[in-house]
Each structure stands twice: as C-alpha cells, then as structure tokens.
Amino acid sequence: MHNQQFVESNDELVNFGSPGVQGSKADKLVEACGVFGIFGEECQDVTRLTYYALYALQHRGQEAAGIAVADGQGIKVHKGPGLVSDVFDRQIIASLKGKIAIGHVLYAKEGKTPSMNAEPLLCNYLHGSLAIAHNGCFTNAKELKSKLAGKGSVFQAGIDSELLANLLAHYNGQGIVGALQKAMQEIIGSYALVIMTDRELIGVRDPYGNRPLCIGKLGDAYLLSSESCAFEVLGAELVRDVEPGEIVLINEKGLHSFHCDNHVERALCVFEFIYFARPDSDIDRINVMEARRAMGRQLAKEKPVDVDLVIPVPDSGIAGGLGYAEGINCVFEMGLIKNRYIARTFIRPEQSEREIGVRLKLNPVTKLVKGKKVGIVDDSIVRGTTSKKIVQMLRNSGAKEVHMLITSPPVIAPCYYGIDTSERNQLIAGQKSLEEIREYIGADSLSYLSLEGLFHALGQRGGFCAACLNDQYPIDIPSDRKEEAKEEKKCRAQQD
Numbered sequence: 001m002h003n004q005q006f007v008e009s010n011d012e013l014v015n016f017g018s019p020g021v022q023g024s025k026a027d028k029l030v031e032a033c034g035v036f037g038i039f040g041e042e043c044q045d046v047t048r049l050t051y052y053a054l055y056a057l058q059h060r061g062q063e064a065a066g067i068a069v070a071d072g073q074g075i076k077v078h079k080g081p082g083l084v085s086d087v088f089d090r091q092i093i094a095s096l097k098g099k100i101a102i103g104h105v106l107y108a109k110e111g112k113t114p115s116m117n118a119e120p121l122l123c124n125y126l127h128g129s130l131a132i133a134h135n136g137c138f139t140n141a142k143e144l145k146s147k148l149a150g151k152g153s154v155f156q157a158g159i160d161s162e163l164l165a166n167l168l169a170h171y172n173g174q175g176i177v178g179a180l181q182k183a184m185q186e187i188i189g190s191y192a193l194v195i196m197t198d199r200e201l202i203g204v205r206d207p208y209g210n211r212p213l214c215i216g217k218l219g220d221a222y223l224l225s226s227e228s229c230a231f232e233v234l235g236a237e238l239v240r241d242v243e244p245g246e247i248v249l250i251n252e253k254g255l256h257s258f259h260c261d262n263h264v265e266r267a268l269c270v271f272e273f274i275y276f277a278r279p280d281s282d283i284d285r286i287n288v289m290e291a292r293r294a295m296g297r298q299l300a301k302e303k304p305v306d307v308d309l310v311i312p313v314p315d316s317g318i319a320g321g322l323g324y325a326e327g328i329n330c331v332f333e334m335g336l337i338k339n340r341y342i343a344r345t346f347i348r349p350e351q352s353e354r355e356i357g358v359r360l361k362l363n364p365v366t367k368l369v370k371g372k373k374v375g376i377v378d379d380s381i382v383r384g385t386t387s388k389k390i391v392q393m394l395r396n397s398g399a400k401e402v403h404m405l406i407t408s409p410p411v412i413a414p415c416y417y418g419i420d421t422s423e424r425n426q427l428i429a430g431q432k433s434l435e436e437i438r439e440y441i442g443a444d445s446l447s448y449l450s451l452e453g454l455f456h457a458l459g460q461r462g463g464f465c466a467a468c469l470n471d472q473y474p475i476d477i478p479s480d481r482k483e484e485a486k487e488e489k490k491c492r493a494q495q496d
C-alpha cells in the first residue's frame with residue numbers, strides 16, 4: 001500500500017479523542033446531536049425534565065443546547081452556544097412553562113457557528129407554530145434547497161431543520177402527518193427528528209433507521225429520546241424504539257403511529273455501538289455495554305495475545321477491555337488514568353511542553369505497567385495520533401511490550417450521514433496497511449476485530465450501516481461528494 005497521502009496532524013495535544021473534547025480534528029468519529037421530547041401533564045415540569053435529559057445526552061453534542069416549550073398560547077425557545085449548564089439557569093428554566101417540550105444538544109461541524117445552528121428551530125406555518133430538533137444529515141440538502149429556493153423559500157440558518165420546515169410549509173394542506181409523509185419521500189439521508197406543535201409532540205425516524213430514537217413513559221407522560229439513558233436518569237421506562245420510517249404523534253389522546261412509503265433496508269449506524277452511545281443505553285433492543293463487551297470477547301477469540309495484563313483506554317475502551325480480558329482470561333487493570341477536569345478553558349500547552357500536555361490528559365500507572373507485557377484496548381483508531389501517544393507513554397513507563405487491541409474493524413472511509421469524520425486522507429487505515437499502522441503507532445502488535453466478528457458480537461448479521469468500515473454506503477451520499485468518493489475508491493482498489 002502507498003502511504004504518501006496520509007496527512008498527520010499534531011492536534012492531539014488537546015483533542016484526546018474523548019466526548020467532551022470535540023472538534024473535527026479530534027482523533028475519533030464525532031456524533032452530531034442528541035434530541036429529546038416530552039408530552040407531559042400540567043403538574044409535570046417538562047422544562048426541568050428536558051434539562052436533565054439533555055445532561056444525560058450531553059455526550060452527543062457540546063457546542064450548543066436548546067429547549068422549546070409549548071404553553072398553550074404558543075412556543076417559547078431558549079438556546080445558545082455551550083454546554084447545557086452554560087445555556088440554562090434556574091431563572092430561565094422557571095420562565096419556560098408548559099406541558100410539551102423538546103430539547104437539543106448540538107455538535108457543530110468545522111466552519112459552522114454553534115449560535116447560528118443551535119436548535120430547536122422555531123417557525124410558523126399555516127396552522128400555528130412548530131419547533132424542530134434534528135439529529136442526522138439530509139444528503140440531498142443541496143438539491144432540496146435549490147428546489148425550494150426556486151419556489152420562493154428563504155434560508156437563514158443553513159441547517160437541515162430549516163429545509164424540513166420549508167418542506168412542511170409547502171405541504172401544509174395535508175396536516176402535519178401528511179406533510180411529514182410527503183417530506184420523507186423527498187428527503188434522502190439520516191434523521192431522528194423531534195417536532196412539536198402547540199398541541200402535539202412528534203417523533204420521526206428515517207426509513208433506514210440510521211439514527212436512533214426511542215419512546216419512553218413517565219407516569220402518563222410520553223417521552224422521546226436519542227438514547228434510552230435519558231429515560232433511566234428521569235426514572236422513566238423505555239417503551240420501544242421508533243421504527244425505521246415511523247412517525248409517532250403524541251397528543252392528549254395518546255400515541256399514534258404512522259409510516260412513510262419508503263421501503264428500504266434497515267441501516268442503523270453501527271458506530272453507535274462502537275463508540276457514540278452511552279453504555280447504559282439500549283438501541284434497537286441491544287444494550288450498548290453488553291455489545292461492547294461482546295466485541296472485546298470476540299476480538300479475544302479472533303486475536304488472542306500473550307500479555308500480563310489488559311488495560312483499557314478510558315473511557316471508550318473500558319467495556320471492550322473487560323470483554324477482551326475475560327476472553328483471554330487475563331488480569332484487567334485501569335492502568336491509564338484520565339484527568340476529568342480538563343475544561344474548554346484549558347490553556348493549550350506550548351510545543352515545548354508537549355509531554356506535559358499529553359500526560360495532563362492521560363497518565364499511566366507506572367507501578368502497574370513497568371516490566372509487563374501490556375494489551376491496551378481501544379474502541380477504534382481514526383487517525384492514529386492518540387494510539388501513538390499512548391504506546392509511547394506506556395513504553396516511557398517501562399512496559400516491556402505494548403500490544404494494541406482494537407474492538408472494531410479499521411475505519412477506512414468517511415461518514416456522509418452527519419458524523420464528523422476526518423477526510424479520507426487523514427484516516428490512517430484508509431491509507432496505510434496493518435503493518436504500516438503498527439509501525440506508525442510503535443506497538444509490538446496491532447489487532448482489529450473483523451467485520452463479521454463485529455456483527456457476530458451484535459448478534460445480527462445485517463441491518464447496519466458500516467460504511468466507514470467497509471466503504472459501502474447504504475444511503476445515497478451527497479452529489480458533490482460522489483465523484484471524489486468514486487476516485488478514492490478506485491485509488492484504494494489499486495493500492496490493495
């Protein structure tokens with residue numbers, strides 16, 4: 001394989017690839033957003049419950065947060081850049097009264113302003129007000145936008161929710177469900193939407209089921225959430241997942257289910273299980289913690305190594321590390337300690353203080369690793385910069401051997417469905433062979449889980465999108481990226 005195209009970056013000083021330290025240059029794939037909704041009763045403080053739920057979903061986006069509430073007179077929204085704790089205080093929450101609320105946490109891609117793109121998006125249509133919160137990406141957004149602009153629509157925010165609002169306005173003679181069904185025929189891409197009118201809460205999942213969305217119940221109140229961990233936090237129960245292509249409408253008469261006409265193969269994002277989702281969430285009836293542990297056990301079956309102890313990269317490698325240690329019957333130790341108090345205001349270390357910068361974020365327990373053969377487990381390698389640092393750190397602490405164990409297949413292609421991936425030329429496995437990656441990160445050995453092994457660990461053979469792992473895109477990608485993707489694929493085939 002050729003490796004001249006691989007673009008290294010030294011941004012890992014600060015972006016150590018954990019949720020909470022995001023940025024398009026983080027050495028991880030980065031989830032785009034989290035959504036939540038509640039149709040409550042008069043006695044329930046829906047804003048406060050939404051606020052707590054957004055805290056539980058904070059790992060899905062840290063650039064902006066917002067809540068919209070319907071009080072019977074109209075919809076009020078409060079949103080802004082920053083963490084949920086930066087955007088809301090007691091007074092703001094107390095000022096947002098009502099019995100329907102939706103919330104959103106945002107990860108803004110590079111070049112997008114969090115304050116401009118913060119959601120929920122509030123708009124007026126023929127029958128009143130509407131607020132929309134979206135997770136995902138419309139891959140035909142460009143085409144939809146020019147079509148709607150040709151019909152007189154004006155766009156300000158440049159986000160997919162604005163496109164949807166215009167589509168709904170276009171079909172507003174059909175009622176909200178009819179308009180959504182029409183819009184779903186036109187939209188291509190991934191989406192989990194939580195929408196509210198003055199009287200209803202609506203949840204929509206794309207026909208591929210690419211983005212997760214589930215339904216919960218708290219007393220008589222219905223809840224919608226990107227992940228079920230938000231229900232657990234509120235003491236609510238998980239009822240079920242919204243089905244691919246399903247629209248659920250919740251009003252005073254209860255929950256009503258509708259479907260769109262698009263019949264396509266299910267393609268749930270497999271990376272939810274590898275890295276994005278919280279381990280205490282269940283997605284499409286699979287528990288994330290159990291899935292990650294099973295991936296570790298499967299890797300142990302496929303690639304057992306002779307080590308004295310297994311260490312996870314915190315926090316993303318913990319569940320997989322436990323599984324791997326079980327699989328090879330080896331000691332599991334928290335041999336790397338993560339500093340949880342590095343905030344956004346952290347003063348970036350000077351180039352000369354590189355080592356300090358790295359160790360401030362993650363530091364090995366020298367007593368545990370000195371003189372040992374160490375198996376270090378992480379969920380994925382994206383650019384390799386983090387893995388390289390970790391291996392070096394363990395060697396500096398006296399580890400005799402360092403074996404890198406990855407509980408997912410190599411990330412070889414970018415995601416076009418709303419996940420912030422590096423460009424293809426920054427994905428180390430898209431550019432280098434296994435041996436070249438091992439050499440680059442400086443490990444004694446490097447092992448990845450196979451794609452078949454990943455599906456086996458998930459207990460299902462199909463129904464997943466794994467495009468970033470197998471370069472096969474189940475949903476049409478944006479037209480302006482097609483040529484580039486074709487060229488890159490050709491290049492890759494020649495290299496292989």
Ligand code: SF4
Nearest residue numbers: 269270415465467468
């Ligand atoms: S390409 Fe598919 S599996 Fe990979 S991150 Fe995107 S949606 Fe998830």
